[in-house]
Amino acid sequence: MDLATTDPDSVLDALDRRLVCALQVDGRAEPGRIAEVLGVSARTVTRRLGRMRRAGVLRVVRMPDIEDAAVGALLLRVRVLRGRVDTIAQALADRSDIPFVDVMLGGHEVGAVMMSDAGARDRLLYGQLPATGAVTETTTHAVLHAFADAGQWQAGWLTGQEAAALARPPVPRPATPPPLDDLDRALLESLGEDARQSHAVLAGAVDAPESTVRRRLHRLDRLGLLRTHATVDPRLLGMAVDANLWLDVPPGRLAEVGAELARHPQVHGVFATSGPTNLLATLFCPDHGGLYRFLTDTLGPLGVTRAETTITARAVKRAGVLLHRPRRP
Incomplete structure (x- = not known):
């Protein structure tokens, strides 16, 4: 379907x-x-x-427990040559140490969450992904603190x-x-x-x-x-838009902003991270207008200095579950 x-x-x-x-x-x-x-x-x-x-x-x-599972996990943003995104997304989803994989809108980025030891991490990032010839860039964020995750x-x-x-x-x-x-x-x-x-x-x-x-x-x-x-596919629950917000927050307000976003009913994940930005918020919205209102009405007053918004085009794997096209019940 x-x-x-x-x-x-x-x-x-x-x-x-x-x-x-x-x-x-x-x-x-x-x-x-x-x-x-x-x-x-x-x-x-x-x-x-x-x-x-x-x-x-x-x-x-x-x-797993949010602290045990999330802290230390890697958030990967893998940029891929056009036409190769499905191959890379499926290869990542086939790994037992990667429980979440999304193809982002635009067709040239795969988002993934990796929970592994340093050896497997290094083999993937420095050997296996470059060896495909399809990956143009990989940005890696380590999770430093989890305010909320999908299980909540x-x-x-x-x-x-x-x-x-x-x-x-x-x-x-x-x-x-x-x-x-x-x-x-x-x-x-x-x-x-x-x-x-x-x-x-x-x-x-x-x-x-x-x-x-x-x-x-x-x-x-x-x-x-x-x-x-x-x-479950969030669209079946009335949430047509799945977005990632990569945020820059003043360090002195990181805990406050993270906790505030974690309380919002549309947000299904908030993580303090290393890397080019320091806070990731993931949220479901009923439509693009709902995402705009979240950015202006909810995010705007929090003092975020910069926000990059990416939208999920297709979820490939969630919480360790490979997603397939559902059949009509």
């Missing part, structure tokens, strides 16, 4: 969007709990979520009361990383593929008794390790 020629309202209706938003709040919420909060039957919830997942328009995966964004189809009813109690960040054994890591890896797997399915995947899996998941949840991300 090509969403450039298909009305998103014909793919997901209002209830579908509310269900997606429920999973943005808690990706492992049981159908009965969602049904109670939204005032529909559990059977309706199960049927609609199953339909969206089978059609490929919705997938829920586990996301909600599309706004729920009331505040509904979102609060579905939200899990906040978990304090441990002072030191909790000890994990092989079973814990196997469960987290499996949830990284599909965070809505049942206890029985997970037990089969990790070859452990279901009762043990239940106990381990309860422990991992108490440790705050079961953050989830509902991966």
Whole structure:
């Protein structure tokens, strides 16, 4: 399905969007709990979520803790010869250490997030990308601080009361990383593929008794390790424009501006970075007029000295999920 020629309202209706938003709040919420909060039957919830997942328009995966995952990650802006952008984007998306890949409007830039060690980083930046003969320039920003990431964004189809009813109690960040054994890591890896797997399915995947899996998941949840991300094309939620704002902010105001942008409902990521700019904000807007209003009304008063705006033409990979053209539910 090509969403450039298909009305998103014909793919997901209002209830579908509310269900997606429920999973943005808690990706492992049981159908009965969602049904109670939204005032529909559990059977309706199960049927609609199953339909969206089978059609490929919705997938829920586990996301690592924002501090563990984001700080130290690399934000890549790879400029590519025209006609080669799809090849480079797919090659980056095929890597397990790159969870986010976008093709930017204009057809000559690929944006990517890389989470890897120095050896893999250097091989990619100094060897593999130049060896393609298709890359003209690569700009690299290291994430220094994360104010918000994609796992925290909600599309706004729920009331505040509904979102609060579905939200899990906040978990304090441990002072030191909790000890994990092989079973814990196997469960987290499996949830990284599909965070809505049942206890029985997970037990089969990790070859452990279901009762043990239940106990381990309860422990991992108490440790705050079961953050989830509902991966869906934002256009299906009424957000037609996905933009990156590369900002210059006076250093003394960096924390203030980052925190202020992170609270905005359209923003799905805010990161302090190294490189030519020092703050990246990513946001969804209903249209280009909405992006203009954000720039003038929200960004303007914050004292940003320079802003470069880039628009995503096509998302290739989000939260580790390769995106495919969805089929009609």
